[in-house]
Amino acid sequence: MQVVGRILGAVAVIALLAGSAAAQQGPAKYGEEDKPKTPSQIEAEREAERAYRRSLGNIPEQQKSSDPWGTMRGDSAPPKAAAKAPAAKSKAKSAEGAAK
Numbered sequence: 001m002q003v004v005g006r007i008l009g010a011v012a013v014i015a016l017l018a019g020s021a022a023a024q025q026g027p028a029k030y031g032e033e034d035k036p037k038t039p040s041q042i043e044a045e046r047e048a049e050r051a052y053r054r055s056l057g058n059i060p061e062q063q064k065s066s067d068p069w070g071t072m073r074g075d076s077a078p079p080k081a082a083a084k085a086p087a088a089k090s091k092a093k094s095a096e097g098a099a100k
Contacts, residue, residue: 037045
């Protein structure tokens with residue numbers, strides 16, 4: 001019984017290894033030529049290319065603004081946080097120095 005089990009185990013291992021080795025064969029080699037296309041396939045490719053070119057015309061032009069939040073705040077109002085930030089830091093440093 002042990003001999004039969006060992007033989008079946010060896011057969012199973014060989015089968016698993018043969019499956020992975022067979023999967024390594026590529027789909028097509030470099031030297032093979034493509035099959036000639038039918039006229040309907042050629043016309044379908046041309047129509048797809050025309051549709052692609054038409055769809056490129058529907059894309060709007062990019063704006064040159066580099067401020068992603070520019071539409072969220074008004075154009076005339078300057079950013080208040082940047083103007084007040086240096087003054088607030090200097091007051092905080094003087095308050096810390098007085099506390100010591």
